[in-house]
Amino acid sequence: MLGIGNKTERRMKPISLLICLLLALPVFAQYDGKDPGIASRFRPGFLWYNTGWRPAKEGKPRKYDRLMIDLTYNDWVNDSALFLVKPNSIGCNINGMWDLPLNEGNGVAIGIGVSYRYQRVSYDGAMVRDSINRSTNWVLFNDTQTSYDRSVFGSHAFAVPLELRFRMKKWRHLKFHLGGFIGYRVQTFTKTWSNDKKIVVKDQSFFDNDPLFYGIHARIGIRNWALFASYTLTKQFKSDKSTSLQPIAFGITISLF
Numbered sequence: 001m002l003g004i005g006n007k008t009e010r011r012m013k014p015i016s017l018l019i020c021l022l023l024a025l026p027v028f029a030q031y032d033g034k035d036p037g038i039a040s041r042f043r044p045g046f047l048w049y050n051t052g053w054r055p056a057k058e059g060k061p062r063k064y065d066r067l068m069i070d071l072t073y074n075d076w077v078n079d080s081a082l083f084l085v086k087p088n089s090i091g092c093n094i095n096g097m098w099d100l101p102l103n104e105g106n107g108v109a110i111g112i113g114v115s116y117r118y119q120r121v122s123y124d125g126a127m128v129r130d131s132i133n134r135s136t137n138w139v140l141f142n143d144t145q146t147s148y149d150r151s152v153f154g155s156h157a158f159a160v161p162l163e164l165r166f167r168m169k170k171w172r173h174l175k176f177h178l179g180g181f182i183g184y185r186v187q188t189f190t191k192t193w194s195n196d197k198k199i200v201v202k203d204q205s206f207f208d209n210d211p212l213f214y215g216i217h218a219r220i221g222i223r224n225w226a227l228f229a230s231y232t233l234t235k236q237f238k239s240d241k242s243t244s245l246q247p248i249a250f251g252i253t254i255s256l257f
Contacts, residue, residue, distance in 0.1 A: 061106040063099035064167065064175070065255045070095070070228045072251035074121050078235070078244040080138070086122040091154075091249065093117045095161060109165040117183065119247060120154040127153060127190050127206075134207035135239040151192045159183025161217070175226065177219040185211040208239040213247075224255040 070093035075085055097113035099106070125140040163179025188209050192201045217230035232247040 061101045061104070063101070063106065063109075064173075064257075065111060065165070065177075065224075066097050066099055067256040068095040068097065069093070069254050069256070070230075070249075070251055071254070072228065072230075072249040074119050074247065074249050076121065076236070076245040077231075077248050078246050080243075080245055082248070084123070086124075089121045089123075091118045091120045097161070099165070105169045107167055107169055109167075111161070111163045111165050111177065111179065113161060115159045115161050115181065115183070117157045117159055118154070119157070119249075120152060122150070122152050124150065126151050126192055129205065129207060130241070131207070133239065133241045135241040136206055136208060136237045136243065138243040138245070151190060153188075153190050155185045155188040157183050157185040157213070159213075163217070172223055174222055175220070177217075177226070179218075180214065180216045181230070182214040183212075185209070185213065206237070208237045208242055210234060210236065210238045215247075219253050221253065224257075226253040226255070227251075228253045 072091045072093065073087070074089045074091045075082055093115050095113055095115045097111045100110040100112070102108045102110060123138075125138050128137050128139045129135075130137065159181045160183065161179055161181040163177045165175065165177050167173045167175040187204065188206060188211070189202060189204045194201075213232050213234045215230055215232035215234070217228070219226040219228050221227055228249075228251045230249045234246070235242075236245040236247060237243065
């Protein structure tokens with residue numbers, strides 16, 4: 001049964017801001033050394049030369065991509081065709097990472113950290129709950145007679161990303177990241193608007209929502225900009241009688257430092 005209310009959403013906004021601040025703390029503690037060989041009057045990103053609470057030590061390799069923000073277009077695949085959802089299906093990932101160099105000059109590195117993820121999918125339909133089969137199905141509004149015309153499906157989640165990083169040694173370096181992630185959705189919700197926009201229905205009750213998820217991702221770019229793509233290998237709903245949906249995302253990554 002759908003419930004009415006938006007108190008939970010209002011509470012999540014300050015919580016999301018607090019999460020962003022907390023995720024930034026671990027990356028401030030990392031520091032790198034001076035390297036006159038790649039000195040430049042151009043700064044590749046905000047806080048790029050931040051050395052943490054202590055002065056940088058000579059000989060330490062430079063570290064990159066420690067605080068990254070992915071701005072994403074969110075979609076589903078499997079029972080849903082790609083790009084069937086609306087263009088305003090925008091989400092974000094905030095990644096606080098440790099950059100662990102594997103060779104001299106940090107041309108190859110391992111990235112590991114913690115990520116806050118907000119998924120938002122806007123679509124013409126509703127997620128209908130089946131209490132008998134304890135399943136969830138996506139029904140388009142034009143297939144049913146209803147007074148609602150737009151819905152949003154979203155989630156707040158935490159994940160642990162792990163990636164292998166390759167980059168050129170020059171300061172304006174080309175980079176490539178390939179990795180995976182495992183996470184947990186702390187909240188999954190739907191929000192539906194009536195035709196006159198005066199009624200908003202919000203619900204968080206799913207019989208078979210799978211809070212655990214894992215998948216793969218990749219980035220390719222230059223300096224502090226990159227193209228981003230991720231694919232979740234687990235389904236959004238666990239029941240075999242539910243609509244089979246697997247999240248997928250495309251976007252850009254901004255590396256603050």
